[in-house]
Amino acid sequence: MAVNETVKYGIIGVGMMGREHLINLHHLRTQGVVVVCIADPHLPSQQLALELAKSFDWPLKVFSGHQELLDSGLCDVVVVSSPNMTHYQILMDILNHPKPHHVLVEKPLCTTVADCRKVVNAARKRPDMLVQVGLEYRYMPPVAKLIEIVKGGTLGQVKMVAIREHRFPFLVKVNNWNRFNSNTGGTLVEKCCHFFDLMRLFAGANPVCMMASGAMDVNHKDEIYDGKVPDIIDNAYVIVEFDNGARGMLDLCMFAEGSKNEQEISVVGHTGKGEAFVPESIVRFGSRMEGRDGVQTLKTENRLIKYEGLHHGSSYLEHLNFLSAIRVKGAKTPAADLNDGLISVAMGVAAQLSIEKGRFVNIEEVLDEHNC
The missing domain is CATH 3.30.360.10 (Dihydrodipicolinate Reductase; domain 2)
Incomplete structure (x- = not known):
């Protein structure tokens, strides 16, 4: 991906943490970042995300489910910030989707070791995709x-x-x-x-x-x-x-x-x-x-750091790091990878x-x- 090319993001799960990601990505707009779509079955969360995006002058396409978002083909990168117990199925659907999407998944990777292992194995078959785990405290x-x-x-x-x-x-x-x-x-x-x-x-x-x-x-x-x-x-x-x-x-x-x-x-x-x-x-x-x-x-x-947010600027730096890995794909791996998430x-x-x-x-x- 070219350094000056716009990177289009979708967010799956726009509760408290999903909206925090939306704000962080807005502060990365000068880096060629834009959020184009969201998916969440919870209507109040959708509405709060839409109000935020409107204040950023970002028109969002809204989906009730993650599969619709993936099928839309609108985004290059997906942030998964839905409840923990939904991570496994969402990640497997992303990794098995014909269109490659780079993924930043909130911690924990999954709620069980068995599910983490299945995600790790599925990701090995998708060298065209980067997956970073949201262990931003580092x-x-x-x-x-x-x-x-x-x-x-x-x-x-x-x-x-x-x-x-x-x-x-x-x-x-x-x-x-x-x-x-x-x-x-x-x-x-x-x-x-x-x-x-x-x-x-x-x-x-x-x-x-x-x-x-x-x-x-x-x-x-x-x-x-x-x-x-x-x-x-x-x-x-x-x-x-x-x-x-x-x-x-x-x-x-x-x-x-x-x-x-x-x-x-x-x-x-x-x-x-x-x-x-x-x-x-x-x-x-x-x-x-x-x-x-x-x-x-x-x-x-x-x-x-351009935005401190809920985690003292670490989420902003996490996004900055992941964006860098996306832009130089093949030359840099995500800082917190799937093995880190698994362990x-x-x-x-x-x-x-x-x-x-x-x-x-x-x-x-x-x-x-x-x-x-």
């Missing part, structure tokens, strides 16, 4: 800076990665689909695939086994939908062992609005330590040799299973297709 400026510091060897060989997310409860989504494990894959898949992805990046390794403890202790206990009480956990501790000897730990709490930072990341190598704080956008790092007095503090920013889901599934079984779970247990 683009947040303080996180990206800490990744740079770690990869540069400043901290030595990484031994421990600790990620704390203390935040607000799950937001209300269309038809409250995100209140149930069967729809989301479970909290540790739905929310925490981001953090498992980051742990892999920092550790430079793949997971071997996981141990988790978690429960639904505070949130959503007084809610009932179609006679059912939500079953998503709202807090957990998760330990991960990696194949290079590194260890990771996740500390998740979703009733911790009284926090200065939503995410705190600590990476400790054999010669130093680094930390990242979101949304303060601060990075700290120091060496064992220099001690406390040698710790440096950096305020991070990325001047490429991040497998780690979440293993953690959920560990809570259920009360024991360590080997990652091979969930990656083994016979057990999927």
